[in-house]
Amino acid sequence: MMRATIKSLLLVCLSVVLLSACSTVEQPVSAPTQAQTPAPSLYANAAPLDLRLSNWPYPYPLQEFKTSLQGQPASMMFMDVPAQGKQKGVVLLFHGKNFSSDYWNLTIAALSQAGYRAIAPDQIGFGKSSKPNVEYHFDELAANTQALLTSLKIKQVSVIANSMGGMVAVRFARLYPQTVRKLVLENPLGLEDYSKDIPPQRNDNLLQLEMSQTEASYRKFLQSYFPNWQPAYEQFIEVYVRVQKGPDYPAYARTSVLTYQMIAEKPVVKDLPQLKMPVLLVIGQKDRTVFGRRFAPPEAVKALGNFPELGQKAAKTIPHAQLMPIDNVGHVPHVEVPEVFNKAVIEFLNSKQ
Numbered sequence: 521m522m523r524a525t526i527k528s529l530l531l532v533c534l535s536v537v538l539l540s541a542c543s544t545v546e547q548p549v550s551a552p553t554q555a556q557t558p559a560p561s562l563y564a565n566a567a568p569l570d571l572r573l574s575n576w577p578y579p580y581p582l583q584e585f586k587t588s589l590q591g592q593p594a595s596m597m598f599m600d601v602p603a604q605g606k607q608k609g610v611v612l613l614f615h616g617k618n619f620s621s622d623y624w625n626l627t628i629a630a631l632s633q634a635g636y637r638a639i640a641p642d643q644i645g646f647g648k649s650s651k652p653n654v655e656y657h658f659d660e661l662a663a664n665t666q667a668l669l670t671s672l673k674i675k676q677v678s679v680i681a682n683s684m685g686g687m688v689a690v691r692f693a694r695l696y697p698q699t700v701r702k703l704v705l706e707n708p709l710g711l712e713d714y715s716k717d718i719p720p721q722r723n724d725n726l727l728q729l730e731m732s733q734t735e736a737s738y739r740k741f742l743q744s745y746f747p748n749w750q751p752a753y754e755q756f757i758e759v760y761v762r763v764q765k766g767p768d769y770p771a772y773a774r775t776s777v778l779t780y781q782m783i784a785e786k787p788v789v790k791d792l793p794q795l796k797m798p799v800l801l802v803i804g805q806k807d808r809t810v811f812g813r814r815f816a817p818p819e820a821v822k823a824l825g826n827f828p829e830l831g832q833k834a835a836k837t838i839p840h841a842q843l844m845p846i847d848n849v850g851h852v853p854h855v856e857v858p859e860v861f862n863k864a865v866i867e868f869l870n871s872k873q
Contacts, residue, residue, distance in 0.1 A: 568766030573648050579625035585668045594650035598641035608635040616683025620647030630862035651775040656782040662692040678702040690788040706802045707851050710788040711830040717820040718812040730773040745851040747806040792837045799841040800868045803831035804849035
């Protein structure tokens with residue numbers, strides 16, 4: 521009986537590991553006094569989703585940009601929302617690893633109302649875009665995004681980027697500095713070098729752990745992003761669970777593993793001092809996200825993921841940076857406090873800096 525209980529606990533701990541993203545503060549697991557049945561799924565009657573999320577609604581019409589990644593044909597899906605009234609400029613939005621471009625809906629609406637055209641792509645490997653079985657690199661995602669802008673005859677943009685999107689945006693700004701007018705980094709990953717403390721992980725092990733994910737463990741993980749969880753955030757759980765119910769989930773999980781490796785192996789910290797454009801750092805002060813936390817030695821983890829300190833350090837490192845801390849907010853301020861976020865970003869974009 522004792523062996524069975526220990527084995528059960530190990531399986532619970534295993535399933536909580538989310539490899540498609542970052543991990544935050546560890547939660548203690550107390551031993552159950554009796555067998556526990558899983559909570560019923562909230563999406564038991566929901567239709568499965570395919571690899572491209574074909575039946576998942578987006579807030580604005582989608583367009584397709586045909587491109588390639590490492591020689592494989594690929595489609596990048598994107599929203600292109602015009603400015604209302606006289607256009608002040610174009611804004612490009614980069615999503616995080618556990619999200620797609622649809623979570624920018626309120627930001628896009630505010631930008632459009634303020635006179636900015638908003639371009640919000642799903643990066644290759646995410647959302648409604650193709651998910652080829654290749655090694656992923658930030659520079660290639662950046663190059664495809666630049667090619668998208670070229671196809672739209674757009675020469676200059678301001679960039680807003682959240683989480684993993686911050687790493688894409690930093691590389692995009694370094695590779696194409698003439699394209700980026702201003703840069704907003706919202707709780708970006710990459711303000712510290714994870715490769716120093718997070719041990720390398722094998723793809724097969726990562727895939728096995730990813731495939732063990734459950735609705736409950738995924739919800740627990742995403743709740744760590746949001747200190748004030750709201751029912752509206754369930755949409756992020758729903759899309760994952762509905763993909764998991766479909767036949768394409770193994771391919772979806774494989775892509776998640778491949779993009780995990782991109783974050784683990786491609787730090788961008790050394791790029792920060794080279795950013796020459798004005799930069800606004802928007803930092804939710806309750807964020808303690810650490811990419812791959814569960815794979816790091818406990819002593820190493822203690823020094824990682826302190827976003828209040830990371831934001832202050834980055835503001836001193838980036839030549840033309842200003843810092844906007846937001847209290848009582850976690851990893852995704854534009855979802856948690858959209859009015860505060862949008863006001864600050866639009867003021868920054870409108871400024872003559």
